[in-house]
Amino acid sequence: SSELTQDPAVSVALGQTVRITCQGDSRRVYYTSWYQQKPGHAPVLVFYGENYRPSGIPDRFSASTSGNTASLTITGAQAEDEADYYCNSRDSSRNPHVVFGGGTKLTVL
Amino acid sequence: EVQLVESGGGLVQPGKSLRLSCVASGFTFDDYAMHWVRQVPGKGLEWVSHISWNSGNIDYADSVKGRFTISRDNAKSSLYLQMNSLRAEDMALYYCAKDAAAAPGTALDYWGQGTLVTVSS
DSSP states (O other): OOOOBOOSEEEEOTTOOEEEEEEOSSSOOOSOEEEEEOTTSOOEEEEETTTBOOTTSOTTEEEEEETTEEEEEESSOOGGGOEEEEEEEEOTTSTTOEEEOOOEEEEEO | OOEEEEEOOEEEOTTOOEEEEEEEESSOGGGSOEEEEEEOTTSOEEEEEEEOTTSOOEEEOTTTTTTEEEEEEGGGTEEEEEEOSOOGGGOEEEEEEEESSSSOOSOEEEEOOOEEEEEOO
16 A cells, blocks of 8 residues: 655744645655644644645645645744644555555644 | 544453444534544554445455444434454554545544554453
8 A cells, every 4th residue: 555754753943934744655645634633632634635724724834735745834833833743645556545644743943 | 513422442352342433413424424543642643444425435444454344324423433353453542533525535624532442351
């Protein structure tokens, strides 16, 4: 099955911009969604599809895809954005399986 | 307010069975696909299974295929996961999650708080 690779940890200075990436295998990633998970809490969907941000999610969260890499960008990171971030996507070799990335721990300095 | 409440977790011996339930409220349950996702505490998320709004489209992760069965009862706004032949590696927090669409996709827009499954002799 496909794998989605995320950097285990990323840090960003308060108020700066950070990009969290999600790289698929040699095939294109598609139908990617992004989740934020804080300790002791369930994941929260923060972005999905071509350009969809659920209600209540700040517009500093955006996402894009290029080839086999999806990215979540936080423009002007806030202290409350410190969390684990996961991507998921269709498993390109086993559609309609869903596969999650390993997660990225974001630290806001 | 959308709510998903899981139950049925607990301590079970290897090789035994357990049935998880998830009761939904705050939305029209039979309009949406549903998923089970699990997470070993301190580790990442693993998709387990999904079911379409009408149960016509069902799929499983390779790690559980043949042992787990997902089902739903739209009249009761409930989702289930029958887990047989449990293994130590099935030990995790199991989340019920709502899809943003009727057909299973990747956008899981609401999650329950999870039910913990412990597999140990």
